[in-house]
């Protein structure tokens with residue numbers, strides 16, 4: 001046991017879309033150190049060519065997610081001490097997304113699926129009309145509020161085995177946004193949303209095993225949102241036929 | 243690879259299968275406890291429209307339900323895509339239907 005407890009042994013994925021390997025760096029351990037601190041330290045002190053993505057550093061922007069010891073996490077709010085394996089860390093790009101370089105993934109497929117799930121605003125009014133009053137206590141508003149804090153970090157998308165096995169699956173975040181908008185009184189896209197989540201990559205592919213919900217750093221529950229979408233599409237399936 | 247139509251079909255066939263499975267188990271327990279012989283069983287099932295309907299609808303439900311389930315597994319684990327996936331779903335469904343129908347007809351036709 002010669003491991004120096006004041007030093008972390010960090011394996012960092014280096015590579016591009018086609019190939020890559022882990023490279024080991026030694027990083028001084030510090031109090032209250034986050035995974036993002038470690039990655040930044042490597043980039044600033046050991047290898048300036050290391051690519052990674054972040055912006056806010058406070059869990060708001062959703063751009064810093066990576067695989068940490070095999071698990072998707074928001075790295076700016078993940079403390080090294082909580083996830084360390086001995087004194088070892090392994091940091092890799094998010095699963096289920098193409099790698100651009102090193103730790104930076106191409107988020108396009110993730111966001112394209114938000115659009116495909118109709119996770120975009122469908123206005124009910126023009127700018128000239130008065131703003132609608134929303135009753136915060138209504139059941140539909142409560143449903144909409146449940147998913148509103150999503151920061152688009154793609155942690156759930158990386159955690160989802162159905163995404164891994166089915167490239168067309170829209171994934172937990174996009175479907176959760178669809179359910180949020182479905183319940184939003186200021187959104188008129190209900191039919192378009194039900195249509196969009198009923199296709200070959202839609203909500204019916206979810207196996208309800210809940211990795212999305214377990215790993216969402218904001219403690220949201222995409223699995224429940226998807227179950228509600230299944231109910232709503234089932235209702236409309238029978239309605240259309242009577 | 244499961245749109246709302248296949249999803250509904252799989253759920254509805256499950257709803258059909260559930261009571262029929264319970265019925266089947268009840269019949270099996272009855273047959274075993276009462277010590278019915280093969281000939282006695284066949285004498286009750288052959289020519290019976292009710293047993294034909296009972297096991298016939300079970301076979302139809304199973305053919306659809308299992309083929310859709312297999313479709314999902316094959317797509318997610320082996321990566322088979324449409325149109326091959328659609329063909330596989332259809333072939334599995336027809337195969338199960340054929341084998342099941344053969345068995346049901348063998349014990350219900352006189």
Ligand code: SF4
Pocket residue numbers: 159160161162163171172205206207208209210211212213222223226
């Ligand atoms: S519950 Fe559904 S969306 Fe969530 S990880 Fe599992 S399959 Fe993916």
Ligand code: SF4
Pocket residue numbers: 149150151152153154155156157172173176215216217218219220222
């Ligand atoms: S649902 Fe949670 S894990 Fe998924 S993108 Fe939103 S904040 Fe991230």
Ligand code: FES
Pocket residue numbers: 054055056057058059060061062063064065074075076077
């Ligand atoms: S850097 Fe913005 S959420 Fe981590």
